[in-house]
Amino acid sequence: MQRRNFVKSTFGAAGLGLTGASVSGASIAENWHSQPNFLAKNNFKLKYAPHFGMFENSAGKDLIDQLKFMADMGFTAMEDNGMMGRDPALQTKLGEEMARLGITMGVFVLDKGGNGQNTLAAGKQEYIDIFLNGCKKAVETAKRCNTKLTTVVPGDFERKLPIGIQTGNVIDALRRGADILAAGNLTMVLEPLSDTPNLFLRTSDQTYEICRAVNSPSCKILFDIYHMQKNEGHIIPHIDWCWSEIGYFQIGDNPGRNEPTTGEINYKNVFKHIYQKQKAENKEFIFGMEHGKSQQGKEGEVALIKAYVESDSFTV
Template identity: 30%
Template sequence: MSTLKFAANLSLLFTERPLIERFAAARTAGFNAVEIQFPYDLTLEQIKQALDTQQQTLVLINIPAGDWAAGERGLACIPGREDDFSAAVDQAIDWARALSVPRLNCLTGIPPASAPEKQVERTLIHNLKLAATRCAQAGIELMLEAINTQDMPGFYLNGSAQTIELIQRLELPATRLQYDVYHMQIMEGNLISTLQQNADKIGHIQIADVPGRHEPGTGEINFTNLFKALEHLGYSGHVSLEYIPKGQTEDGLGWLKTWMTQD
């Protein structure tokens, strides 16, 4: 019997329904844990009621990342937006406290082409120290995620070693790597080796296959070996399904039956 715990990302799964209805759909599919990239279009009351009704936990949300429609993918590395980033951190912490969310993901963003590199770095350092300190004070773990530069050209953090080095160099409290298997397969491969070498530095794992960002079994990643490696490492966090289903969400969950142990 598998020891792994799985969570459904409600921003990408069950999108045949409005977001508020996806909690129930996930519970019917067997998930007692969910995550949402940006839950802020709903109200706290709506989400709390859905979680209570479905007896689910919300294991992760993202810090607001700016104007997504305008191309912003995070505010942490954008000079001149420090006040906006600070407000986004406070909002996310308020939501995490209200909904008992144990960790927040920070997208560092894409620096403006016109901004000097040193200014971008100073801005990022200031913002990450602020976010990590506030999260630590609130008893919340801060995640930093590396994202591939094919899907998101110019994204500041795009590798595991780069992200871990930054966390260690800045001595960020309560901060770990959010390891996204999809992004890291594209950028660096060596998934199992990276997990083995950095098990204590990884706070959350997300999965999707490559290419296409679809469910396991649709691409090149050997998820059986990957999951066995996570079990061997004693990984106790959640493995979140953050993929784009090729068809209806429920039709693509057959691969999970071997691994799903939650009730």
């Protein structure tokens, strides 16, 4: 089956065309203009970045086909937390295909950047060495897949030490890592998380303080709106307070950690606020779609795209 017919049958047969989606240029296939229930290529205002597997029911398991499907749907970025663990030849192939499709690669997770087993808060040389070696490997991965961003989580608290000493240990390690990453034109984005109270990095203001202390353009904040809604709320003011140190956003509604419109966060307002701020300063952030789907199968993938069309339909 030709790919254009595959995409058409995936969504057209479901009768779930995205009414209200804005069309930019040609439709997914040049001969679809007269077809009733096709999905137009959306002209999103922001650079939303799906993950591999997010559209597997529609595009199949092949990663290149999934990238093509993302591009057909109008997504101009993608992120892959596991990129660093992929075969180097595949990293290169994916990077080349993203470049061809006009897709910007977002973050991948820096392997062993810090976790419960090698927390940077402990200040132990063996843990620091693991982190610094990860930084060196991350530079090589980034070159192959054409990204400038990698996610770092410092790990857990070291409960035996005072909090100020732990913070100093984290700052010292990150400064050394930032020097390695800066030489490779790569930026680590520190992600405060809500997964467990044992995690050292929990809030955006704490992460802001650490970034200011590291004092490097290669150390910024990954502002995951889902995690920050859980840990601190007050999303738009926290974005404003931390703005100068934010390097990346991630998305997920709460509760449920699914697509926008499925929880309590008013993503249309949040997206509008960020869009206006970044436009005023000539910035352009990537918004990683680090969430699940509220529905299963192809219908769930259609619902996900419709949720982004709706949340992106703010007026400016």
